[in-house]
Amino acid sequence: RKEVEQDPGPFNVPEGATVAFNCTYSNSASQSFFWYRQDCRKEPKLLMSVYSSGNEDGRFTAQLNRASQYISLLIRDSKLSDSATYLCVVNNLNFGNEKLTFGTGTRLTIIP
């Protein structure tokens, strides 16, 4: 089983719609969770951290369910500029090494 699993998509969504991405992780000891955004042929950039209580940043809402080892990202009122690949990222601590583990990414295209 992969450490971090995401639906690779692609998701093709009309402008203004709401879209949700899901991600599962295998290591129950994982400590921190993030969503990164990566535009085509660019570097990943942090979109938001994910907290147990859930957190919201404008049109974006992230949720964490530790019991189910599940992370989600909701984008409301989607814009053309939201087209990108969304990477689910988990911080794992193994044998004293901390490392970020990335999912394969979910590709989103917003259609005018």
Add this chain to the structure above:
Amino acid sequence: DAGVTQSPTHLIKTRGQHVTLRCSPISGHKSVSWYQQVLGQGPQFIFQYYEKEERGRGNFPDRFSARQFPNYSSELNVNALLLGDSALYLCASSLVRDTDYEQYFGPGTRLTVT
């Protein structure tokens, strides 16, 4: 302020050759991590360096090595290149070692092995 910089931007090498990739972190950042991103996949962790010492290593063969210099810049070296080493190599810097802190990625070096 300048972000994370990497050089070169693109590189073409032949199987069996050696390559050195370079990274300069954001000023004041002491932690540098290296990632390999193959097309269609997420970045895979290779190394983390903090205060010039290796603090983390991913599941990569010994052909991959790295170091961090006193000015916190870093080099990633790959020996005996294989076709499968073709990828985007990303460097990320953060203020401290703790990966809870945001990691800022450079634009990457795109390596093609022929």
